[in-house]
Amino acid sequence: MVNVEEIRAYLNGILPELGMNKQRELSRLIYEISKRDGHAPSVILPAEKNLTFERAKKILLQKRYPFSFSAAPKNAFYLPKLDFDPAQRADLQEKAFSPKYIYIEESVKESGLARRAKEMFPDASFYSWDGKQKVGSEHFSRRIETLLIHQEKYDFLKPCPCSEGNAGCGYNLINLGFGCRFECEYCFLQQYQNLHAVLLPANVQDFLEKIDQAPFRKGPFDRVRIGSGEFTDSLVFDELTQYSHDLVPFFKNRPHLQFEFKTKSTCIDGLLKEGGAENVVVSWSVNAPQFIEQVEHFTPSLTQRLAAAKQVAEAGYRIGFHFDPVVPFDGWKEAYLTAAEQIAASVPREKVAWISVGLLRFSRELKKVVENRFPENWILDGEFLLEFDGKMRYPEKLRQEAYEFFVPHLQKLFPQTVVYVCMEKPHICSCSL
Ligand code: SF4
Known part of the structure; x- marks a missing residue:
């Protein structure tokens, strides 16, 4: 673990006159290089006679961004203050989902969801929720201790907020x-989630009622696509929510629409009981096995996800895959191609409706959260630049090359499938669909 105080002390020694902002930028750069390469500050920025801030920053930017330093605009390098709070560290001891505190809004206390929560978690403490009471933990890692069952009143249906x-x-x-x-x-x-609890609506029928009157965007697909996995995994709580029992029959009766469950889980019992539907696509977010093991904590392995996908396809659903986020680590091409081949060998290919590909991108605010919760992470070691939509992304040239490499391979492996690039500039997407 890189010692931030050591970096600051070293900088004070070789550049004693630095103001706060300059000290912040140089410390940040030394920290990120040291974390990536494992070198001491004196190796990264050796003391030299007449060293200035400008020269030190140039040396460090070149080392931190060897691929993009010369071409990137100078305001694309995001160098926030180093700000660590050990209390924010993620708890990586896996625990079963068994909430200790369950809040139920008065208006849905008789709902099937409330009843199942009482049956499944008899040892939890139950409270009536009035919509104002503070619920949830101070600590994000403890969010699964609290379950909030509520009646959604406003936020039913919306277009995907694909950024500008x-x-x-x-x-x-x-x-x-x-x-x-x-x-x-x-x-x-x-x-993004400031309520540190799991929040589940009990009035799924109110969501479905909005669908028949909605003016939908169809996009480049043959039918309107609707999905549920933006702020949660669509199936991870399905044993409790049983949303699949409402959603599958509803969409089965509306063949002009298609619905997508997006998941990393293997919670498919509800889907299997519903018996399949051609216009319901169950899609798995997938990645290289070593990435899943190191970065996607507590999730099923690629092999387990594919076994679930095969069962679902055999039950009559179509399936999909999202290679998202793709991270170009050392040996990534081989690792992702092997994963794609494993998918092709494991599931009926003609059942794969779509595959998306998206390189890792994130908001600048998330960067500090990730480095606090996962100080040993390696996903932030890549060259991320502030981009056109305010997000941190790999340099455009690298992204383009990555898509141009991977998308044609997927198209070849899955000739009947729509392969598309997710959340990218239009000209970068041109290699897909
Ligand atoms: S990215 Fe991972 S942790 Fe976040 S909602 Fe999806 S599966 Fe859950």
């Missing part, structure tokens, strides 16, 4: 739940 300037795929979302029990190091919920 991106190509968009005409996706539509129903937000059936908030929070997840997995611990993916890159998960945006770590920064």
